Amino acid sequence: MNNPPLWTRNYISVCISNFSLFLTFYFLLVTLPVYAMKHLDFEAAQVGLIVTVFLIAAILIRPFAGIWIERFGNKLVLLFSLGIFSAATAGYFFTDTIMIMLILRFFHGLGFGIATTAVGTIVANVIPASRRGEGMGYYAMGMNLAMVIGPFVGLTALQQWSPSIMFSIALACSLSSFVIALFIKFPKADSKPRQKQAFRFGNLFEPSALKIAIVGGYFALVYSSIISFISVYAEAIGLVEAASYFFMVFAIVLLLSRPFTGRWFDKYGANVIINPSIILFAIGMLVLSQAENAVVFLLAAAFIGLGWGTLFPSFQTIAISDAPPQRRGLATATFLSVFDFGIGLGSFLVGLAAEAAGFRSLYFYSSILVIAGLPLYYFLYQRNPSKRWAHEGLQ
Secondary structure, three states: OOOOOOOOHHHHHHHHHHHHHHHHHHHHHHHHHHHHHHHOOOOHHHHHHHHHHHHHHHHHHHHHHHHHHHHHOHHHHHHHHHHHHHHHHHHHHHOOOHHHHHHHHHHHHHHHHHHHHHHHHHHHHHOOHHHHHHHHHHHHHHHHHHHHHHHHHHHHHHHHOOHHHHHHHHHHHHHHHHHHHOOOOOOHHHHOOOOOOOOOHHHHOOHHHHHHHHHHHHHHHHHHHHHHHHHHHHHHOOOHHHHHHHHHHHHHHHHHHHHHHHHHHHHHOHHHHHHHHHHHHHHHHHHHHOOOOHHHHHHHHHHHHHHHHHHHHHHHHHHHHHOOHHHHHHHHHHHHHHHHHHHHHHHHHHHHHHHHHOHHHHHHHHHHHHHHHHHHHHHHHHOOOOHHHHHHOOO
């Protein structure tokens, strides 16, 4: 029996639109702090708020985004949110005070939170159920590539050209996400308002996604140490040049492994992929803690890329597949909200831990925390997988 096609026009459009969205996000995530301190004379504490306000807005809005997707359909919510995101990106041309910057970052975070929820729901609907692990893997790979390309292009634009060119590139990326979304062919049901339901607190999250979201949020706590402090750690151990290649190796490993891991997920089930990936993630953190030269440092990047790079799309696939089709928007919102909370909390705790124990000890103990995630995954999900997943996801 032949598998249904994965690389349809809709799927490709969703993936490219999402890639452009995250390219803008990572582009500005890295460049805005540098721009704010160098060109606007913001203080370090103010620069920290630039990132925090954005994430808070995204976390707060996501549960409501799930409700709006159910009520108004994916098409309206996606285009509206990408419009907000693009308008906020254009606003950086006119930002010169900390108050205006924080207000703009809040609205930018709102657009990002709604858009990522909507596009995550859409991609789950356009991927055939029997290929969901593979499809979500490629979809997530676009985010990982954006994480590599965005900072590189952004810093190059800021250092070699000018802030105006930097913001022009960011605006072009955000507008391309909006334009490409116009080519997505939505089902008629997604284009029509749906019956309004009474507001209930329970409608802010999807219960079926909560357990796997907690597992994903737990591992996000550890992964936050990579996002936030890998460059600082590299400088501390004298490997500044190697730091610029860390996420490049991370992405290359993802590109090479994705065709296999996604298919194995669909063919053999979540546990066959997730348990080894947790172990690989732990090995990567352990190797990183012992790195004294570029080879070992980049070897750690390969292990972490294969481990964490496989875990994230696997968890998101489970969250979406476990939910009823009409609740996938809320499932996506629930998963991403808990995940972002883990990243935000982790960045704060990791900073305290690194100051107290040093980075080598931090990454060593992080490898132990990752291994401790094995029983967490087992008790929260593996021993009692949902019937929906067993029926729908692994045919």
